Amino acid sequence: MVDFSIDFQDTKIAFADKTDAELREKYRLFKLMNSPLLNSIGTGAAKFALSLGLPVDGLIKKTVFEQFCGGETIDECQRTIERLARSGIGTILDYSVEGKSTEAEFDATKEEILRTIRRADGDPYIPFAVFKVSGVAPFGTLEKIGTGQPLDAKGQVKYENLVGRVHEICALAAELEQPIFIDAEESWIQDAIDHLATEMMKRYNTGRPIVFNTIQLYRKDRLQYLRESRREAEREGYILGVKLVRGAYMEKERERAEELATDSPIQPDKNATDTDYNDALNYCLDHLDTVAFVAGTHNEESCRMLARLLHERSIAHDHPHVFFSQLYGMSDNLSYVLAAHGYNVSKYLPYGPVRDAVPYLIRRAQENTSVAGQMSRELDMIERELKRRKR
Numbered sequence: 580m581v582d583f584s585i586d587f588q589d590t591k592i593a594f595a596d597k598t599d600a601e602l603r604e605k606y607r608l609f610k611l612m613n614s615p616l617l618n619s620i621g622t623g624a625a626k627f628a629l630s631l632g633l634p635v636d637g638l639i640k641k642t643v644f645e646q647f648c649g650g651e652t653i654d655e656c657q658r659t660i661e662r663l664a665r666s667g668i669g670t671i672l673d674y675s676v677e678g679k680s681t682e683a684e685f686d687a688t689k690e691e692i693l694r695t696i697r698r699a700d701g702d703p704y705i706p707f708a709v710f711k712v713s714g715v716a717p718f719g720t721l722e723k724i725g726t727g728q729p730l731d732a733k734g735q736v737k738y739e740n741l742v743g744r745v746h747e748i749c750a751l752a753a754e755l756e757q758p759i760f761i762d763a764e765e766s767w768i769q770d771a772i773d774h775l776a777t778e779m780m781k782r783y784n785t786g787r788p789i790v791f792n793t794i795q796l797y798r799k800d801r802l803q804y805l806r807e808s809r810r811e812a813e814r815e816g817y818i819l820g821v822k823l824v825r826g827a828y829m830e831k832e833r834e835r836a837e838e839l840a841t842d843s844p845i846q847p848d849k850n851a852t853d854t855d856y857n858d859a860l861n862y863c864l865d866h867l868d869t870v871a872f873v874a875g876t877h878n879e880e881s882c883r884m885l886a887r888l889l890h891e892r893s894i895a896h897d898h899p900h901v902f903f904s905q906l907y908g909m910s911d912n913l914s915y916v917l918a919a920h921g922y923n924v925s926k927y928l929p930y931g932p933v934r935d936a937v938p939y940l941i942r943r944a945q946e947n948t949s950v951a952g953q954m955s956r957e958l959d960m961i962e963r964e965l966k967r968r969k970r
């Protein structure tokens with residue numbers, strides 16, 4: 580067997596396409612975000628200023644937005660797409676508008692998602708499109724479906740509209756042979772999303788993966804769900820497409836379970852989540868004939884394990900059913916080093932009007948202070964790279 584070694588601490592590769600000035604700017608911003616106090620003052624002030632209609636868009640755009648987003652339009656993302664492509668990294672255009680509520684707004688979001696699919700068509704550096712079902716449908720309707728509550732006549736119309744939008748998005752993706760992810764969301768709307776995603780996979784994933792559902796391994800029941808989904812796909816003769824993530828709504832999930840005095844769907848501790856996550860990677864790798872999967876993670880150990888397993892089993896690093904993915908602006912050490920070793924890597928690149936991206940940016944800021952050590956690790960690497968360059 581060929582020896583396996585991969586060095587995720589290789590800051591020279593991780594920051595190869597960043598100038599000294601860009602690194603210093605990133606350092607300054609991450610340092611601010613790493614302070615819980617400044618972070619909460621900053622996010623609170625941003626929300627407050629925006630709610631008063633103060634012109635803070637420009638300031639946000641020049642700082643956090645630039646670090647974590649590609650621009651306000653698809654065209655503005657072009658520079659970043661090309662830059663990532665030069666390092667062998669793909670871009671996933673993620674239209675990050677949230678919290679809309681009217682049917683007209685949902686239609687507008689659907690149209691923008693269709694544009695991202697058309698933009699990706701034929702571009703090897705945009706391997707996937709992506710959307711959130713709650714971006715094209717009322718949350719309340721999804722919740723009713725997800726929790727088995729009846730819909731009134733109006734609700735029924737809204738449901739039919741949402742099904743129509745999801746069908747239109749996936750039909751265009753299939754027509755253009757453009758793989759697309761459906762993001763996972765809160766557990767109380769996830770059954771509705773799973774149902775739609777499975778229907779779309781049955782229809783479009785024969786012979787090759789087009790539609791990818793997302794599985795959150797911080798849920799206790801999801802490893803079993805992954806196994807059942809794969810067996811169903813095998814029985815029905817289609818490829819199961821899955822994006823494996825740990826899950827982003829942990830606090831909300833726990834709060835809701837407490838409020839309703841029900842058992843929390845979330846694993847008892849981080850270790851249990853990590854174990855199920857890595858078991859899910861292994862399971863997918865054992866069934867590559869019927870599963871195509873994406874490891875959507877910033878966890879170094881999970882990335883190392885998957886990279887090592889591919890290598891040890893002599894599976895091509897760029898096997899068409901195995902992908903790694905990170906968020907733009909985060910964990911470049913994983914993305915750039917994996918790409919340099921020939922693995923399939925892409926980054927979610929959120930874009931959209933600055934105002935609409937604020938909830939996304941606030942989540943990033945909060946996640947970066949709450950995920951133990953993530954921000955400190957990033958800061959440490961930038962510091963080491965700046966020192967290395969001075970030598």
Ligand SMILES: Cc1cc2nc3c(=O)[nH]c(=O)nc-3n(C[C@H](O)[C@H](O)[C@H](O)COP(=O)(O)OP(=O)(O)OC[C@H]3O[C@@H](n4cnc5c(N)ncnc54)[C@H](O)[C@@H]3O)c2cc1C
Pocket residue numbers: 761762763764793795797824825826827828829845846847848849850852874875876877878904905906927950
């Ligand atoms: C490309 C990409 C796509 C994504 N798409 C989605 C999506 O569609 N839906 C979604 O929900 N999220 C999505 N995420 C976010 C993801 O779910 C995680 O929140 C985030 O990536 C952090 O987890 P990690 O694997 O990177 O690393 P880590 O830092 O190792 O793990 C942190 C995660 O572990 C879990 N965790 C932490 N503490 C505990 C605890 N005490 N008990 C149990 N579990 C714990 C939580 O899920 C937490 O987010 C995506 C992430 C990426 C990179």
